[in-house]
Amino acid sequence: MKLVIVGGVAGGASAAARARRLDESAEIILLERGPDVSFANCGMPYYIGQQIVDRKRLLVVTPERLRERLNLDVRPQTEAIAIDRAKKQLRVRNLANDEEYDLTYDKLILAPGASPFRPAVPGFDLLRVMTLRNLSDMDRIAAASSAAKHVVVMGAGFIGLEMIENLVHRGISCTLVQNQSQVLSPLDAEMTTPLAEELVKRGVDLALSDSATSIETVESTGRMRVQLQSGREVETDLVVVGIGVRPENQLAIAAGLALGDRGGIAVNEAMQTSDPDIYAVGDVVETRDVVSGVKQLMPLAGPANRQGRIAADHLFGRPAKFRGTQATAIVGLWKLTAAMTGLSEKVCRLRNIPFCAVYIHPAHHATYYPGAEPMSLKVLFDPTSGRILGAQGVGGAGVDKRIDILSIAIQSKMTVFDLEEAELCYAPQFGSAKDPINMVGFVAAGMLRGDHPQIDVRELLAMDPSVRPLVLDVRTSEEFAAGHLPGAISISVDQLRGRLSELDPTRKIAAYCQVGQRGYFATRILLQHGFDVVNVSGGYKTYLLHFPAGYSANAS
Secondary structure (H helix, E strand, O other), rough: EEEEEOOOOOOOHHHHHHHHHOOOOOOEEEEEEOOOOEHHHHHHHHOOOOOOOOOOHHHEHHHHHHHHHOOOOOOEEEEEEEOOOOEEEEEEEEEEOEEEEEEOOOOEEEOOOOOOOOOOOOOOOOEEEEOOOHHHHHHHHHHHHOOOOEEEEEOOHHHHHHHHHHHEEEEEEEEEOOOOOOOOOOOOOHHHHHHHHHHHHHOEEEOOOEEEEEEEEEEOOOOEEEEEEEEOOEOOOEEEEEEOEEEOOHHHOOOOOOOOOOOOEEEEOEEEOOOOOOEOOOHHEEEEOOOOOOEEOOOOOHHHHHHHHHHHHHOOOOOOOOOOOOOEEEEEEEEEEEEEEEOHHHHHHHHOOOEEEEOOOOOOOOOOOOOEEEEEEEEEEEEOOOOEEEEEEEEOOOHHHHHHHHHHHHOOEEHHHHHOOOOOOOOOOOOOOOOHHHHHHHHHHHHHHHOOOEEOHHHHHHOOOOOOOOOEEEOOOOHHHHHHOOEEEEEEOOOHHHHHHHHOOOOOOEEEEEHHHHHHHHHHHHHHOOOOEEOOOOOOHHHHHHHHOOOOOOOO
């Protein structure tokens, strides 16, 4: 067997290592266009931010180690420029001396990854407008940052947020430009409110719903001027572009391999392309979303590593299938964590997938134990079966743990009823006897059973006031005075039984509290006294996620 792999890093390097473990006699050749075959690209922003100080720690494995330990023929700075499928042959260029040669294969794995998107905007080709894909890019940005007083970061996705945190860590002023009205667009907008507030708190100039129309050099100062669509002009020393990636599909297109609707290479469950002797893995392929079944691009390291292993297994005759991806991802922003898995509300709406959603706002461990940190969780589930469709979390410690649990729940096709019975570790410094996972199950299952009818705060406030339910705040009078939903009246849940006569039994009621629990108690009381009542999902805290700055909490 002669196996040639195009591209290293996650998918290609994993495929090469797995292939050697399966067949000691195979000839395995690994081609990598850059000088580094396997490196921790997720750590690059933290090296730029000087939180990782030893560059060598980003080298997962060197070409020398791959040659010595795995007996691989590793060829860095070598580019595959054409595939002759009929001859089962690659045309290859040595970038060090520009020499070209032909390389035959029995099986071929394509792992070229994805390249940063650079929009066709004047000035985006300037030297100090940079993207981050490899260690060479990282070195250039780190060097340029050392003399920079201000940086513009284009794009508020995972890389953009990590870059902002690390640049601010170095004492550099930043402007973050995002063409959407929220940061971290894979999440639903309300779940990103704490991130936006943290950015502003840290002094970041946050330019949402805006984009660059041109970049030019200012001759008098040597700096750059970024012209924004809004009319703003921002002078800066460096621009870092992180507005998305595109699959490196040129080699596949030229070879006549089939592509998916989104431009990625089409593969089957074994990671085979339309040519059964050619496999493709990583950011260049389209794979199935495990929840919706829709094919998608998913540039994440975890799936790329698994795909590399599966391709190697299959081409050596082992039964192997890639089950698909569910977009499980996480980002840190100073002391905040934001994570998601499965479908978001916006994707459910786009694909016409029925869903229900619940919000909870628990602490990450028992509140009586010092150091409990708050979080907000949003879980989507099927309104008929209760099957979990997706989850998002934002907050302090413990967000990663809960999203990981919910990721496994989605993979296992569990329902919200299963979450009620989930048995998880408990000691006060780690969790609660009723873990946030259990709480999600209690709220969602109660909703499906009819014990806990709910209404989304956006739906409530969008209703015409003439038909809107009576909005009942069941918190204390002090909490009510500090801020409440528009048009709400105040009756504490502890006083509710004695003040039922103040409520119109013919009018529907929407009860709410701070996070949902007292609202639930009030809902149960009112239901059993004959009132038509719903609880506002997630309470006042969820309202503040949806309607942060610029919305009057006390408007009538």
